[in-house]
Amino acid sequence: MTKFLITGGCGFIGSAVVRRLLASAAHEVVTVDKMTYAASEDALGAALGHPRHRLIRADIADAAAMRAVFEAHRPDIVMHLAAESxxxxxxxxxRDFIDTNITGTFVLLEAARAWFATLDEPARRRFRFHHISTDEVFGALEPGDPPFTETTPYDPRSPYAASKAASDHLVRAWQHTYGLPTIVSNTTNNYGPWQFPEKLIPLVLINALEGRPLPVYGDGSNLRDWLFVEDHAEALVTIALTGTPGETYAIGARQPRSNLDVVRAICRLLDDRRPDPAGPRERLITFVADRPGHDFRYEIDPARSEAALGWRAAHDFEAGLARTVDWYLANETWWRAIRARRYAGQRLGTAA
Incomplete structure (x- = not known):
């Protein structure tokens, strides 16, 4: 039985990974999460009471806590998803992005390195440190540019992207310098059930349901490649179990859409499922001034990873978005409680 240590396992992507791992009888899972504003125990579902799952509330930047987790739970594979995003x-x-994404990754790498040094040879051959990153570390694509690949040079443009780029470099340095068997994967925008309401798709969905304005940055032409979260979780588990240390895997869905196209698609789905007496929800779209340093386009070419892993995203965007809208409509209690308790709508005006 393989034991996984998942950081950020109560987050949107991390919880999907936990749920997928526990669907197999071959795995045990230890989830470590600081339980910041975007974390949700509810997203773990049946994992909360599962006999092969343990939840530990701890900060990855707490060196003593991380050493204790490794010593007590003896993981075979670390999947590092904890991040401000x-x-x-x-x-x-x-500041929070520097503390968690850079310092937290450093602390976790050091705890993993100390644990790795205690392992016998068979255990060392099994051990992996899989670091989950973003395509935003590569900068922005212009119209006509080829999509990002595993070899695209880094060119981060936001504090978030810079902090993730720094953590990617640390992970690779710990492999090269110390021999820690690390793997990095970079992915595109994820969407699906349990995503925190500040992100584009749930934000627009909730605003549209409530008749609020749907603010769109600039003219809405910014392009993103959209990956359904369950497809991403499948890819991540495949990488952790079969990936080669030292390699990078670019994970994408070949589903680019402009922000405006995404907003309009959400409006149409909601109009079909829950019509608004005031009229089609596209009337709520409001164009606002662009945010500082807004990258025009992100898109990944996943061909190399698809061939190496035998994986390909199963959901096209239309089917995945419909599933997502249906889930939020069926789970209003969850997201309304978040807004009332921790979120209070203060960022529900954030633009797409």
């Missing part, structure tokens, strides 16, 4: 928040207050 909202670009607008990084612009408003970058």
């Amino acid at each position: 909202h670009v607008d928040r990084s612009i408003d207050g970058p």
Whole structure:
């Protein structure tokens, strides 16, 4: 039985990974999460009471706590997803991004290195440190540019992207310098159930349901490649179990859409499922001044990773978005409680 240590396992992507791992009888999972504003125990679902799952509330930047986790739970594979990830928040207050994404990754790498040094040879061959990153470390693409690949040079443009780029470099340095068997994966925008309401798709969905304005940055032409979270979780588990140390895997869905196209698609789905007596929800779209340093386009070419992993995203964007809208409509209690208790709507005006 393989034991996984998942950091950020109560987050949007991390919880999808935990749920997927526990669907197999071959794995045990230890989830470490600081339980900041975007974390949700509810997202773990049946994992909360599962006999092969343990939840530990701890900060990855706490060196003593991380050493204790490794010594007590003896993981075979670390999947490092804990991160501050909202670009607008990084612009408003970058310090948390430095503390968690850079310092936290350093502390976790050092705890993993100390644990790795105690392992016998068979255990060392099994051990992996899989660091989950973003395509935003590569900068921005212009119209006509080829999509990002595993070899695209780094060119981060926001405090969030810079902090993730720094953490990627640390992970690779710990492999090269200390022999820690690390893997890095970079991915595109994720969407799906359990995503915190400040992100584009749930933000627009909730605003549209409530008749609020749907603010769109600039003219809405910024392009993103959209990956359904369950497809990403499948890719991440495949990388952790079969990936080669020292390699990078670029994970994408080949589903680029402009921000305006995404907003309009959400409006159409909601109009079909829950019509608004005031009229089609596209009337709520409001164009606002662009945010500082707004990258025009992100897109990944996943061909190399698809061939290496035998994986390909199963959901096209239309089917995945419909599933997502249906989930939020069926789970209003969850997101309304978040807004009332921890979020209070203060960022529900954030633009797409």
